Amino acid sequence: MAASSTARSFLQVAATDVVVSPLRVVQIEGLVILKIIKHCKEFSPALVTDQLLGLDVGSILEVTNCFPFPICEEEEEIEADGANYQLEMMRCLREVNVDNNTVGWYQSTILGSYQTVELIETFMNYQNIRRCVCIIYDPSRSNQGVLALKALKLSDSFMELYRLITLPERSMVSPCCQNFRNLNFMCSHIDCLFHCYRLREKNLSWVDIFEEIPIKVSNSALISASMTELESDTPVTQCDYDRLQLSSNPYMERNMEFFIECMDDLSMEQQKFQFYYRNLSHQQAQQQAWLQKRRSENMARKAAGEEPLPEEDPTNPIFKPIPEPSRLESFLITNQIANYCNQINGVAGQSFNRLYLMKSLHDN
Amino acid sequence: MANGDRTVLQFSTQSTANFSAEVHPLVIFNICDCYVRRPDQAERVIGTLLGSVLSDGTVDIRNSYAVPHTESADQVALDIEYHHNLLVSHQKVNPKEVIVGWYSTGLGVTGRSALIHDFYSREVPNPVHLTVDTGFRNGEGTIKAYVSVNLALGDRQLASQFQEIPLNLRMVEAELLGFDILKTTSVDKLPTDLEGMEVTMQRLLALIDDIYKYVDDVVEGRVAADNSIGRFISDTVAALPKLSPPAFDKLVNDSLQDQLLLLYLSSITRTQLALAEKLNTAAQIL
Numbered sequence: 046m047a048a049s050s051t052a053r054s055f056l057q058v059a060a061t062d063v064v065v066s067p068l069r070v071v072q073i074e075g076l077v078i079l080k081i082i083k084h085c086k087e088f089s090p091a092l093v094t095d096q097l098l099g100l101d102v103g104s105i106l107e108v109t110n111c112f113p114f115p116i117c118e119e120e121e122e123i124e125a126d127g128a129n130y131q132l133e134m135m136r137c138l139r140e141v142n143v144d145n146n147t148v149g150w151y152q153s154t155i156l157g158s159y160q161t162v163e164l165i166e167t168f169m170n171y172q173n174i175r176r177c178v179c180i181i182y183d184p185s186r187s188n189q190g191v192l193a194l195k196a197l198k199l200s201d202s203f204m205e206l207y208r209l210i211t212l213p214e215r216s217m218v219s220p221c222c223q224n225f226r227n228l229n230f231m232c233s234h235i236d237c238l239f240h241c242y243r244l245r246e247k248n249l250s251w252v253d254i255f256e257e258i259p260i261k262v263s264n265s266a267l268i269s270a271s272m273t274e275l276e277s278d279t280p281v282t283q284c285d286y287d288r289l290q291l292s293s294n295p296y297m298e299r300n301m302e303f304f305i306e307c308m309d310d311l312s313m314e315q316q317k318f319q320f321y322y323r324n325l326s327h328q329q330a331q332q333q334a335w336l337q338k339r340r341s342e343n344m345a346r347k348a349a350g351e352e353p354l355p356e357e358d359p360t361n362p363i364f365k366p367i368p369e370p371s372r373l374e375s376f377l378i379t380n381q382i383a384n385y386c387n388q389i390n391g392v393a394g395q396s397f398n399r400l401y402l403m404k405s406l407h408d409n
Numbered sequence: 410m411a412n413g414d415r416t417v418l419q420f421s422t423q424s425t426a427n428f429s430a431e432v433h434p435l436v437i438f439n440i441c442d443c444y445v446r447r448p449d450q451a452e453r454v455i456g457t458l459l460g461s462v463l464s465d466g467t468v469d470i471r472n473s474y475a476v477p478h479t480e481s482a483d484q485v486a487l488d489i490e491y492h493h494n495l496l497v498s499h500q501k502v503n504p505k506e507v508i509v510g511w512y513s514t515g516l517g518v519t520g521r522s523a524l525i526h527d528f529y530s531r532e533v534p535n536p537v538h539l540t541v542d543t544g545f546r547n548g549e550g551t552i553k554a555y556v557s558v559n560l561a562l563g564d565r566q567l568a569s570q571f572q573e574i575p576l577n578l579r580m581v582e583a584e585l586l587g588f589d590i591l592k593t594t595s596v597d598k599l600p601t602d603l604e605g606m607e608v609t610m611q612r613l614l615a616l617i618d619d620i621y622k623y624v625d626d627v628v629e630g631r632v633a634a635d636n637s638i639g640r641f642i643s644d645t646v647a648a649l650p651k652l653s654p655p656a657f658d659k660l661v662n663d664s665l666q667d668q669l670l671l672l673y674l675s676s677i678t679r680t681q682l683a684l685a686e687k688l689n690t691a692a693q694i695l
Contacts, residue, residue, distance in 0.1 A: 074442075075438060076435075076438040076439065076442050079434060079435045079438055080435060083433070083435055083471070083472075084502075087503065110442075113502045113503075114502070130498060130501060133494060133498055134495075134498055137491060137494060137495050137498070140477050140488075140491065141443060141446065141447075141475045141477060142446040142447070142448060143446060294667075297671060301671070304675075304678075308678070315685075379682050379685075379686070382678060382682060383679065383682065385675075386675035386676075386678055386679050389671050389672070389674075389675045390672060390675055393668040393669075393671055393672045394606075395606050396664070396668050397665070397668060398606050398610065400661055400664055400665055400668075402610070403661060404661050406649065407649070407652075407654075407657055
């Protein structure tokens with residue numbers, strides 16, 4: 046009895062999943078922010094990525110340190126070198142009592158154009174870590190006087206959708222697609238996830254891919270004391286001067302350029318879809334015509350007393366299903382465009398403030 | 410047995426004449442962080458400074474990392490292999506950063522520091538020694554930089570003297586932004602564009618109020634007039650460009666219209682995106 050009760054309790058324990066409280070806040074240390082700024086700035090305009098280290102406490106993800114990844118030029122040695130470098134750095138940092146749990150990575154971006162398939166794939170690679178977050182820093186916005194730091198993670202619904210494809214029963218055809226005969230979902234590429242029936246059943250739209258998490262900055266008291274010592278609080282700092290600068294035109298121009306490019310990409314994607322729909326309806330018309338012919342043949346045969354031919358013919362090429370183009374790209378592009386819109390709004394708001402200020406100054 | 414001719418204590422000052430160091434705040438952060446995380450039995454932290462030497466002799470200290478060490482009464486043991494490993498790793502990322510010196514926490518330079526300095530001078534010709542006083546012994550946290558100068562009596566090495574060199578805090582503009590946020594112990598959320606703008610405007614307003622009060626005081630005779638300040642104020646006021654009102658209005662209105670155009674465009678796009686989204690996923694395939 047005792048053995049079975051303990052066995053049950055063990056099973057119970059093993060069965061209950063560790064409840065993962067949703068991630069609410071990312072708490073970053075000032076040290077990490079400075080390192081990120083320095084690293085991204087040194088290598089701009091090239092994009093860099095680095096590793097974040099820290100602790101995962103309840104609903105707060107603490108990021109306490111980070112180290113940069115080297116830029117690899119050659120393709121052959123990348124994997125081995127990169128892994129060795131990582132291990133080496135983690136080991137060394139462990140010796141000086143730095144938390145060395147990986148909690149994510151950060152990357153720099155230009156004007157907010159970070160939403161690519163590579164980002165999603167990197168998130169997937171980090172899946173074995175319970176919580177991982179990606180911090181995006183935009184060095185080009187710092188001349189506008191804004192610290193553009195964002196913490197992103199993939200939303201849960203998106204991750205569930207992706208896990209469908211990594212399930213071992215990949216050969217099982219999902220129930221919704223039984224309308225489609227002969228469809229074969231053996232491909233494991235991320236693109237084939239995004240067929241619209243799947244999206245409709247999950248009610249996913251383009252806003253649901255990434256989730257932004259608020260960032261909180263914390264510093265140890267020693268650091269803030271030393272910093273205040275070094276540079277006492279002045280009433281006005283340099284970043285105020287940057288913010289009050291009147292010329293934001295070049296920045297807006299670049300933003301608009303990126304924006305327009307994205308619109309072009311989006312319209313290309315739309316065209317792909319239209320092409321697909323046109324082909325599909327064309328094919329269906331063909332199928333109907335063929336079916337009619339078959340039926341009339343069958344009638345003739347029945348009249349002649351022969352066996353009717355089957356009404357389907359899988360070998361006929363007009364029955365071959367046309368693959369539906371993936372929606373992932375268009376989602377990402379849409380996300381990107383929304384991002385640009387937000388940025389434009391922000392900068393325009395700032396410019397309004399400045400212009401009205403100028404106006405009132407002049408009136409007096 | 411005394412030599413016949415007198416030998417003079419030589420200070421070689423020419424090399425340190427225009428020597429100064431500039432440190433990035435990241436280095437100080439790193440040092441403080443390492444100090445907070447030190448193992449319990451160590452009383453101070455020692456580490457390597459990375460950076461570059463600029464053409465005019467200034468040493469630019471950009472990065473740092475801690476090196477584990479053990480200290481006893483008269484002996485110091487540094488983990489040299491660790492030091493080299495981290496150096497190689499850092500240089501993979503940033504090959505331009507080389508060793509420029511070393512740091513230690515704690516006020517003042519001790520005898521053991523000379524030994525460590527010796528070790529570092531084997532790697533770099535003239536290492537800079539940075540001390541960060543984390544104990545705030547004098548009521549303030551002093552950060553000082555030293556170079557060592559050899560005192561030689563004739564041919565004999567007597568001692569090495571640590572001479573202080575001027576130290577500046579150097580910040581890149583992007584770091585300045587973060588600096589405000591980084592000074593306090595905790596910030597609840599990063600300010601967005603408009604909030605930052607609001608803060609800036611408030612500060613500007615406060616400045617203008619100050620000046621206004623000062624001018625009032627001078628006019629009323631409460632405060633003695635300072636000519637240089639008066640000149641500054643008049644320069645500032647005169648710096649407003651003199652444009653005729655219609656020209657100025659046209660300028661402002663043009664810019665306003667540009668911004669409005671962009672806002673409108675972005676709102677239209679968002680509406681379009683929302684519509685397209687609904688249409689795309691609602692389409693039924695027969």
